[in-house]
Amino acid sequence: MTVLDTRALNRATLARQHLLERAALPVGAAVAHLCGVQAQEPQEPFVGLWSRLSGFTPDALDAALTGRAVVRTHLMRRTVHLVTAEDALGWRTRHDAMLRQRVLGVYRSELAGIDLAELTAAGRAVMADGLARSMTELVKELKERWPGTPRRALGELLVAALIPMVQLPPRGLWRTKAGVRNLPLEVWLGRDVAALPADAADPVGQRIVRRYLAAYGPASTADLRAWCGLAGLPAAVKAVRPELVSFRDERGRELLDLPDAPRPGPDAPAPVRFLPAFDNAILGYQDRSRIIDEAHLSLSVTGQRVVLVDGRVTATWTTNDHRLTVTPLRPLSPAEHAAVMAEAEPLAAFLFDGVADIAVDPY
Structure with missing residues (x-):
């Protein structure tokens, strides 16, 4: 099996991330290719896209956000990402269990005994009027039903895990300071979140594997888990493995990749690039x-x-x-x-x- 040294992996990553050469892509296509852009710091995605796209201007991302082509939502690793509307709708259900587990892991004692279905229904009832709310405003309307539960724990469970939410503009617009106001994803986009299929084939997981490798490969299954936070993708990896090629890194780890994805030689020139805080070109890997x-x-x-x-x-x-x-x-x-x-x-x-x-x- 071919061994790829660290420098070869570096050049492959830079090529997939549009960091070897800026790409002539619209914002939506770039965000889709990158499988989302980490965005818990609202202004940082502008630098990340500037470093990757030729002719990028802030108004292009602003237009994608206000035009509902791209949304700010909790997804991979329970962090806020910019993702396309299609990916938000298509991927969210696959991430539901992970999002719940991560919030409950932080607030396990505070949320002990909470009926998640009851809390979800109550939160949806409050949001049914179609008005955007801050987390504080949402929890305030529910506090009487759970008087002993810390508001922060209730709020994070609702907006980051139980109800697929979008953080509405002007949050995340260029040079704009704005608090977080949430609206259910389905309300903002006017479409339903895709349900997982009843069978065990997990086509959503398979698409996530392919998309991850297109933007981050060659990579190990541990890298995949570190990027998305999902533990339950072995079946998806197994299903797509016949489509993939395998390599080894210098430590002997198996790396998977799409057969036709770019893998420049280790001597390919790499220009200086400025990356924003929490860029997924770094955080998208376990190693x-x-x-x-x-x-x-x-x-x-x-x-x-x-x-x-x-x-x-x-x-x-x-x-x-x-x-x-x-x-x-x-x-x-x-x-x-x-x-x-x-x-x-x-x-x-x-x-x-x-x-x-x-x-x-x-x-």
Whole structure:
């Protein structure tokens, strides 16, 4: 079985993530290809798409959100993602059990004894008037029925797990600060969430496997689980395995992939790219060594924005008062420094509508 070294995996990931070359895609198509864009920090998806799409402008994502082609919702790993309307409707039921388990895992003692069906029905009854509500407003209308349960626990269970919800614009629009106001997904989109089939074939899971590999492969089943948070995909992987090709990484792990997906050679040039906080190019794997060194793994879960140099996390970056500052994690060569500056300049212009100060801190 062919062994793919870390650099080969790195280039495959960058190619699938549109980080080797910006793609000429509409926002909706890009979000669909990426299987969603992590979005718990509302402004971060704009940078992620800017780094991946040629000619990207903020109004394109704003239009996708207000036009209901893309929605903000809890899905993979119980985190807020931007996903297409079609994926939100088609994937949500497959994620229901995971979403419940994760909320109950956080609030197990606070939610002990709660009848989930009763709470769901009560929440849906409140939302039946079609009005968007904050989590606090929703729980306030239910508090008398569960007076001893902490409001935060009740609210998170309802809006993140029991009722498929959308976080409505203006939340998530460009340069807009707005609180979270929720509306049931089916109400916002005017269509029903797809039900799982009665048989055990799990076609939804099979589509998720194929889509994940298209955007993240070659990858292991552990990587797949880490990305989506779903434990119950072995049957789906087994069903699609005859369609796939297999590799090994340098640790001997089996990696699965689509046969015709791009796998550039390890010497393919990788331009400097600026990634937003919590970017799935890093978080989409259990083994993140293809893109980030072990010493810097904490950056990927603490909300640090990072810079890829030669395809790997090599610096962090921050913005403050029309100033973009890059902080290297290792010494940069003169050529690398110049390449970082060359990519930082258009990013700063994008973020600040014109000239901004750019600084690269000494290592």
